[in-house]
Amino acid sequence: MTRRARLVAAGSETRLSSPSRRAPDDLAVVVVGPVRTCVGCRSTDRRSVLLRIVVSADSAGIPVLVVDAGRCMPGRGAWLHLEPRCLELAERRRAFPRALRHAGLLDARAVEAYLRAP
Numbered sequence: 001m002t003r004r005a006r007l008v009a010a011g012s013e014t015r016l017s018s019p020s021r022r023a024p025d026d027l028a029v030v031v032v033g034p035v036r037t038c039v040g041c042r043s044t045d046r047r048s049v050l051l052r053i054v055v056s057a058d059s060a061g062i063p064v065l066v067v068d069a070g071r072c073m074p075g076r077g078a079w080l081h082l083e084p085r086c087l088e089l090a091e092r093r094r095a096f097p098r099a100l101r102h103a104g105l106l107d108a109r110a111v112e113a114y115l116r117a118p
Contacts, residue, residue: 054066078100
């Protein structure tokens with residue numbers, strides 16, 4: 001049996017297994033709007049669903065994490081789901097200093113308080 005005969009016998013679905021030959025119905029759902037990655041769970045989501053975190057200095061000049069609720073503060077931002085689990089994952093993996101390109105540890109108490117608030 002030739003290769004062509006085996007493909008014909010297997011059916012038309014076999015030919016669609018290649019990513020470049022997938023039918024339009026098999027493609028992933030397209031998200032409308034800007035998409036960002038959560039630094040905690042590393043999954044992507046719409047920007048409107050995620051919380052933006054930036055580095056700012058407190059009154060003593062110590063760098064701390066600040067919630068940017070308006071998404072307009074200057075500087076580099078990291079995105080996080082509004083779930084405590086994602087914050088825990090980000091802190092355990094030390095994702096905030098890496099994502100914000102800041103050397104040293106950052107205080108995340110303000111973010112924790114924001115997530116706990118109703």
